[in-house]
Amino acid sequence: MAKIDGAEVARHNTKKSCWLVLDSRVYDVTSFQSEHPGGTVILLKNAGTVIFSHSLCLTQPPNSKKYHPLTYVKQLPPGSDLGPIDPNTLAKLNKPKETTSSPVNEVDAENKIPHVSLCVSCPDFEKVAKSVLPHKSYIYASTSANYGLSLKGNLEDWGRITFRPRVLRNVGDVDASRKIFGHNSPYPFYISPMGTLGTINSEAELDVVRGAVKKGVHMVVSTASTRPTTQIADCHRAELQRHKGSPTRLFFQYYMPVDRTKAIELMHIVKEAGYKGLWITVDTPVLGKRTADRVLQAEEALAVGMHEEPTSTWETGDDNAFAPAMGGRPSAGQLSPHTTWEDLSWIRKEWDGPIVLKGVQCAEDAKLALEYGVDGILLSNHGGRQLHTAPSSLMTLLEIRTYCPEVIGRLEIFMDGGLRDGADVLKALCLGATAVGVGRPYMYALAAYGGKGVEKVTDILAEELTTGMRLLGITSLDQLKPEMVNASRLLNEMWRPDSFSVRSKL
Ligand SMILES: Cc1cc2nc3c(=O)[nH]c(=O)nc-3n(C[C@H](O)[C@H](O)[C@H](O)COP(=O)(O)O)c2cc1C
Structure with a gap:
C-alpha cells in the first residue's frame, strides 16, 4: 500500500x-x-x-x-x-492547536458574557441572565411566592424520585417524540407561557418563536405577552416557511377577561390566528405574594421619598407587571377571580379545539376537570409564584394516580415547575404525564443569548432525555412505566384522606 x-x-x-x-x-x-x-x-x-x-x-x-x-x-x-x-x-504534519485562552474567559464577543457553549445544563443560564438583565427584569423572572417554599419544593421534588433502570437492552436507537393533541414533537416537553418577555428586549417573544421553530419544540404563548397574539402567530407562520417541516405548534395560555364579551372576542382572535389549543390558567384568581417584587416596589417607593402603598392584589395584574410600560395589554381585567367550573360550558361553546386547565393542584379538581369535559389538565403551581407551600406537580400527579387513576389516559396530563433536567422529564412520563412544560430556563437563556439560547436549552434537555432513555433501558417513550421509578419518598408524604380522620369525598 x-x-x-x-x-x-x-x-x-x-x-x-x-x-x-x-x-x-x-x-x-x-x-x-x-x-x-x-x-x-x-x-x-x-x-x-x-x-x-x-x-x-x-x-x-x-x-x-x-x-x-x-x-x-x-x-x-x-x-x-x-x-x-x-x-x-x-x-x-500540522502542529496540534494550542488552547489560546482559559475556557472560563471565553466570552460572547458582543455581550461580554460566557460563550453559549459554556452553558451545559439548564441552571447555567440563570447566572448569565442575572448579569445581563436589568435588576427589575431579573426579579420579575425569578421571584416566587412568600418566602419561596413552593419554588423550592418544585426544584427539589424531581430529585426525590429515583429511577429503577433496566440493563442489557438494545438501546442503540432511541425515539423521544411525543404528540400533544395530535401534534407531533421531537420531544415530550414544551415552552411554558411566560408573560411580558418584552422586559428582556422588544424582540424577545419573536426570538422564542424563532428558536422554537428551529428545534421543533411546541410553545404555549401567554395572554400577557408584550407582542400582540396575532403578531406572534404571524411570526410563527413565517418561521415555518423558513424551516419547512418543523412540527412546532402554538397553543394559547388564556387569562380570561372578566368581561364576557371581551373574553369571547379574545378567544375568536386566538382561534383565527391559528393557535391549536386554549390553556386556561386557573391558579390565579388573585395574584400571589411575589416577595422579591414587593421588596423592589418598596425600594423604588423609598427612593422617591414615598412609603409603599399596599395595593389590592388582583388589580395589579399577574405576570405582566411590566405590560403597560412595555406597550403590552393593560393589566386590569386579565384575571377573573369570579370564574367557576360553570364557566366552562360557555367557553366550550366558543372554542371548539382542545381545552387545558392550567394550574390543577389536587386529585379532586383533576376529577372535576374530567367530569366537566376538558381535554387536558396542567398540574402546576405557576412556578411557585402563587400559593405558599403549594404542592409540586409531581405530588399532585401521585395524588391523581392514587385517588382518581381513571383520569390518566382519558385526559392529556401536563406538568410544570422546577424542571431543569431532561432525565427528570422521564419520571413525569413514567407516572402518566403526556408532556412537561419548562419556563424559567427558557427565559434566562433568552435573556442571555436570544433565540440561540432557546435552541441551546432545547438541545440540552433533548440530550439529557435521550441519554436518560438509554441508561434507563428504553428506546421509545411508550415503554415508560410506573415501575421504572421509585417514588416512595414522595408517596410517604402524600396527603391521605384519613390524615385528620375525615372521610374522603373523592
Ligand atoms: C417570568 C414568568 C412569567 C410567567 N407568566 C405566566 C403567564 O403569563 N401565564 C401563565 O399561565 N403562567 C405564567 N408563568 C408560569 C409558567 O407558565 C409556568 O407555570 C412556570 O414558569 C413553570 O415553572 P418553571 O419556571 O420552574 O419551569 C410565568 C412564569 C414566569 C417565571
Missing part, C-alpha cells in the same frame, strides 16, 4: 474531513467525531497531526500523551484506516 504524505494528512484538518496519525497509520475520524468519548474538539485540535507513535519512535512529539491504548482504534468505523504514513514526511 502506498504511503501517505504528511502534507496530505495536514490538509484534512476540519470538521468535514478530519484525519489523524495514530501510531504509524493514518485514520479518517470524520464520522467518529460525535461519538468520541473525549468530545469532538480534542479530535479537531489534533486534526492533521500525529497523536501518538511508538513505532515511529517519535521521542517527544508535543502531543505524545497517551490517553488510551491503541486497541481503541479497532472501534473506528470500517474504512477509517487509510494506510501508513510516509515517515519521511512527518515534518509536514
Whole structure:
C-alpha cells in the first residue's frame, strides 16, 4: 500500500474531513467525531497531526500523551484506516492547536458574557441572565411566592424520585417524540407561557418563536405577552416557511377577561390566528405574594421619598407587571377571580379545539376537570409564584394516580415547575404525564443569548432525555412505566384522606 504524505494528512484538518496519525497509520475520524468519548474538539485540535507513535519512535512529539491504548482504534468505523504514513514526511504534519485562552474567559464577543457553549445544563443560564438583565427584569423572572417554599419544593421534588433502570437492552436507537393533541414533537416537553418577555428586549417573544421553530419544540404563548397574539402567530407562520417541516405548534395560555364579551372576542382572535389549543390558567384568581417584587416596589417607593402603598392584589395584574410600560395589554381585567367550573360550558361553546386547565393542584379538581369535559389538565403551581407551600406537580400527579387513576389516559396530563433536567422529564412520563412544560430556563437563556439560547436549552434537555432513555433501558417513550421509578419518598408524604380522620369525598 502506498504511503501517505504528511502534507496530505495536514490538509484534512476540519470538521468535514478530519484525519489523524495514530501510531504509524493514518485514520479518517470524520464520522467518529460525535461519538468520541473525549468530545469532538480534542479530535479537531489534533486534526492533521500525529497523536501518538511508538513505532515511529517519535521521542517527544508535543502531543505524545497517551490517553488510551491503541486497541481503541479497532472501534473506528470500517474504512477509517487509510494506510501508513510516509515517515519521511512527518515534518509536514500540522502542529496540534494550542488552547489560546482559559475556557472560563471565553466570552460572547458582543455581550461580554460566557460563550453559549459554556452553558451545559439548564441552571447555567440563570447566572448569565442575572448579569445581563436589568435588576427589575431579573426579579420579575425569578421571584416566587412568600418566602419561596413552593419554588423550592418544585426544584427539589424531581430529585426525590429515583429511577429503577433496566440493563442489557438494545438501546442503540432511541425515539423521544411525543404528540400533544395530535401534534407531533421531537420531544415530550414544551415552552411554558411566560408573560411580558418584552422586559428582556422588544424582540424577545419573536426570538422564542424563532428558536422554537428551529428545534421543533411546541410553545404555549401567554395572554400577557408584550407582542400582540396575532403578531406572534404571524411570526410563527413565517418561521415555518423558513424551516419547512418543523412540527412546532402554538397553543394559547388564556387569562380570561372578566368581561364576557371581551373574553369571547379574545378567544375568536386566538382561534383565527391559528393557535391549536386554549390553556386556561386557573391558579390565579388573585395574584400571589411575589416577595422579591414587593421588596423592589418598596425600594423604588423609598427612593422617591414615598412609603409603599399596599395595593389590592388582583388589580395589579399577574405576570405582566411590566405590560403597560412595555406597550403590552393593560393589566386590569386579565384575571377573573369570579370564574367557576360553570364557566366552562360557555367557553366550550366558543372554542371548539382542545381545552387545558392550567394550574390543577389536587386529585379532586383533576376529577372535576374530567367530569366537566376538558381535554387536558396542567398540574402546576405557576412556578411557585402563587400559593405558599403549594404542592409540586409531581405530588399532585401521585395524588391523581392514587385517588382518581381513571383520569390518566382519558385526559392529556401536563406538568410544570422546577424542571431543569431532561432525565427528570422521564419520571413525569413514567407516572402518566403526556408532556412537561419548562419556563424559567427558557427565559434566562433568552435573556442571555436570544433565540440561540432557546435552541441551546432545547438541545440540552433533548440530550439529557435521550441519554436518560438509554441508561434507563428504553428506546421509545411508550415503554415508560410506573415501575421504572421509585417514588416512595414522595408517596410517604402524600396527603391521605384519613390524615385528620375525615372521610374522603373523592
Ligand atoms: C417570568 C414568568 C412569567 C410567567 N407568566 C405566566 C403567564 O403569563 N401565564 C401563565 O399561565 N403562567 C405564567 N408563568 C408560569 C409558567 O407558565 C409556568 O407555570 C412556570 O414558569 C413553570 O415553572 P418553571 O419556571 O420552574 O419551569 C410565568 C412564569 C414566569 C417565571
